[in-house]
């Protein structure tokens with residue numbers, strides 16, 4: 001049975017949800033599942049904007065068929081070639097063999113790489129436009145948001161932006177299509193941040209380029225490929241994207257992440273958190289890197305202005321899961337943060353110096369000078385060093 005939602009008078013959401021998928025891109029946990037959004041426009045011509053992941057193909061096709069209501073499909077716009085959006089394209093073309101595929105030049109190359117032999121292609125570039133009848137659209141290239149072939153499509157007739165991966169979020173839609181139908185800030189923002197920072201976070205400058213293009217458009221509705229559709233309060237969410245893509249923290253606060261084997265480094269982390277609260281800084285969050293998946297660590301690293309990393313030494317190096325977090329921050333080009341470092345170990349505490357060296361090398365990272373070392377367990381001296389670090393964090397927060 002069909003499962004569709006109306007976006008505007010002649011535009012329909014025809015996507016599908018997957019709550020069974022445990023790992024997005026087979027790496028990021030998605031306990032609330034994900035949606036794969038696709039849209040059908042009913043104009044003089046009929047247009048499908050993107051397809052869906054193979055896992056939800058049946059539901060997606062039923063939705064398309066229902067909305068078309070026996071009409072043929074004239075065009076498929078492929079804004080993004082990642083298989084979670086185009087895997088069902090072949091199946092669409094088997095059912096609607098006369099449909100023409102509109103995409104970028106780079107997307108045509110990727111189609112053949114993925115083994116799709118599609119003849120009926122219309123290649124578009126920056127600023128190209130098409131008319132489907134009443135609706136006119138213009139195409140804007142969005143390379144590396146989040147793959148090189150990506151583009152967005154803007155309907156100049158009604159102000160709908162088909163934004164591909166931009167403005168998406170983890171989480172299934174559960175019938176509520178629009179961001180104004182949920183409490184987005186309370187229930188969705190964390191997943192939207194985790195989606196952006198882990199999936200697109202590396203490409204801040206490219207997202208900035210897209211935001212500059214978007215600023216010149218009269219956007220009324222944003223239709224992303226994942227998560228809710230935006231028709232109200234667009235500026236609030238665009239502002240989040242602006243901050244994330246400039247690597248500016250959203251909040252003044254401290255993310256503490258610790259790697260501990262027997263609880264001594266963990267103890268130091270909790271004590272540091274308490275010291276900050278005693279000094280009036282309560283916007284503090286705490287993660288055990290062995291418990292929190294790195295995607296959550298990354299999201300909070302983007303969110304907060306400060307981080308404090310406490311790590312045990314392991315094989316004379318930084319504890320592996322803390323190292324994975326640092327590597328991920330480097331890979332995603334995180335910048336402009338204050339970092340406190342606490343190293344621990346029982347005979348050769350190498351974790352501290354190694355973390356300092358690595359964080360120092362990251363763009364516009366300020367590693368605080370107070371760098372406590374915990375030898376096996378906290379003692380009076382290392383406790384006082386922690387207090388110095390807490391003072392320094394509070395001072396730089398001001």
Ligand code: FEO
Nearest residue numbers: 082084146165225
């Ligand atoms: Fe959901 Fe980059 O695709």
